[in-house]
Amino acid sequence: MGVLTAAVLSSFVTVGTTAPAHADLLPYVPWSSYLPGWTDQYVPSSDNDCVAGRPSCLKGTLKEQSRIADDTAASCSHNAVFARAYVRMTQLYGYTRDIPGYYQDVPYFNHVDAVFARYYTDAYYNWQGGNRTAVPQAWLTAFDAAKNKKVSGTGDLLLGMNAHINRDLPYVMAAVGLVAPDGSSRKPDYDAVEAWLYDATAPLIAEFAQRFDPAMDDTQDPFGIGNWALFQLVSAWRENAWRNAEALVNAPTPAARALVAANIENEANLAAQGILTSQSYLPLVQSSASRDAYCAVHKSDAPPMPYAFGNATAWGYAY
Template identity: 40%
Template sequence: GPMRVAIALIGLLVALPPGARAADDPFADGGPLYYVPAADLLPALPVPPSDGVRACDGSLRCVDGVIRDMRRRWRPLDAACDHDAVFAFTYLVTTETYRDFVRDPAFFTDNAFVNNQDRLFANFYFQAHDAWAAGDVARVPPAWRVAFRAAEQGAVKGMGNVLLGMNAHIQRDLPFVLYAIGLTKPDGATRKTDHDRVNLILRAAADRLLDEAAERYDPSLASGDLPGTALDATALNLTLQAMREAAWRNAEALALAPDGAARLLVARSIEAEAWLAGLALRAAFAYGLFDGPAARDAYCEGRDDGAAGGLLGGLLGIAE
C-alpha cells in the first residue's frame, strides 16, 4: 500500500550518497530547496502498449483551458473563504507551475502526451467537485467525499484540506488516469520517465503553494517552516512522490489484470485504500477540543485581498 511505498522511498533517501541526491536536481545551486528523486530509482514493470484516451490535442492550449476551468471553480470558493478553496488554490498554483515548465518543448520526452494527461486528470477533479456542489453525492468517489465533507464541516486544519485533496486526486484518481492514457509508448518504452519527471514540477511549486495558501487562507500552513530552510516543502514533495509512485503501481495492476473481474478487484482496492487514507488524514489533521476553524475563518475574511492578490503574480495571467 501507499505507506509501504513511503517507507521504501524514505529508506532510499537515507541510503543515497550525497552526490546521488543532487543528481539532476535543478535546485542544487539555488539555495535551500531540496528535491530528492527517490521515485526515479524504482523501475516500471513491462506493460504492453495500448491506445490511450485523448482529452485534448496536447498543445499548450490544453493547459490554458485547464487553468481557466480551475479559476472558474476556485473564485467563488475563494470569495466565500470556503475551506475547499485551499485545495482548489494549491491545484491551480501547481498547474500554473506545470505550464511554466512545459514551455520548454523538450521538458518531457512527450510533452503533448503529458499535456493530454493534465487535462484528463483535471477532469476527474472537476467531475467530483461539480457532483458534490450539485448535491449528487452518489457520483462522488469515497475519498473525495471525505475531503469535501471535512471542508464543509470545518473539521480539519489547512494542511488537512491540502492533503485530503491530494490523497483523493493522486491515490484515487491518478491510477485510473494513468491506466486510461497508457503506461507504455508504441515503441515499448515506459512512460514512467515522464511520470517521475512531474515530481520536479511539484517540488518547484511546493514552497509557493504553501506560502501563498498560508497568506490567503490559514497561517498554520506555514507553521512547518524552519528559518532558512524549505523542510516543510521537501516533506510535502516526498509525500507526493510516495503517493504518485503508489498510483503508478496501481495503474500497472489495472493494466496487467488478466480479465475484467480481476481489474474490478484492483479498482475496488484503489477506492478502498484512498478512502481509508483519507479517514486517517482527517483524524490526523482534525481540530482539537480547544481549537477550531474560527480563527482561520476570521483571518481569511479579514485579509487584504489586494495584498493577497499581489502574491499571485502571474498565476492568473491566462486570458478568460
C-alpha cells in the first residue's frame, strides 16, 4: 500500500509499544453514537469533525482501528491480519494527505476515510457482540473463517479486503458523493490511492510474515500470492467498486437501486467463496497450529521493513 519518504515522521506521536492487556480495552461505542451529527454524506460546514473532513478526524479513525488491531494481535486471533493491515493503510493515507497537491480535496477524502473505516469497525463489533443480523454476509464469512482458523494468513487478508472493497466501498462512495460541487468527478482523488498501494504491499506482507504467519511471504507455497498479483487484484476490485457506486447513484428508482445492491452483495459473496476454496487449510492434512505457535512468540516483533511514513510500531499507532 505506499512509498514516499519519512519527512513528516517527526510529527508523529507513537502510542503504545508493548502488547495491551485485553481487559484494558473499553467497550466499543459506534461512531454514530458518540459523534453528534454523524452522517455518511460529506458536509464541509458540519460541526462534526469527521463529517466536515477536518484533519483531527484521522486520529479518531486510527484509535478505533488500533483497538481492534491490538486486541486481535494480543490473542493471536486470525482477524489480526486484516485489522493491522487497515491501521497501516490509514497511516499511509495520513502520510500522503500531508503532501501538498497529492489530493485535490483533502477534507473530502478525510471524510471518506472515516466513513469507510466505520463500515469495518461497526461490522466487527456487531459480529463480536453476536449481532450477526447486522453484519453483511461477506464480513460474516471473513470473521467466521478467522475465528474458526479455516484459512491461511493470505486468506484472512483477502477475505477482509474483499468484504471491505467489493462490498463496503460502493456504498461508501455512493454516500459521500462522486461529484464535487463544481461538477467535477471525485475519481482523480479516488485513483490517487493507487499511487501508493503497490509500494505498500511489500512491507505489509513482510510485517505479517514476521509477526503472524511466516508462510505469507512464501510465494512458492500453495497459499502464496505475489505482491504484483495482490496489487492488481486490489486495483481491479477498487475500479469495480467505483462502477458499482455509480450504478447505485444513477439508479432511477428504489427498486433499481435494490437490484444494484443485490448485485454488489452477490459479487462480494461469490468472491469470498472463491477465496475460501483456494485458501482453506486441507482437513486432516493442514492446520494453523504452526502459525499459531509462531504468532505466540513473534506477535510483538517490530515490522522488518519501513513503510512510507517510516518505521512502524507493533502496537498502537503513530500519527
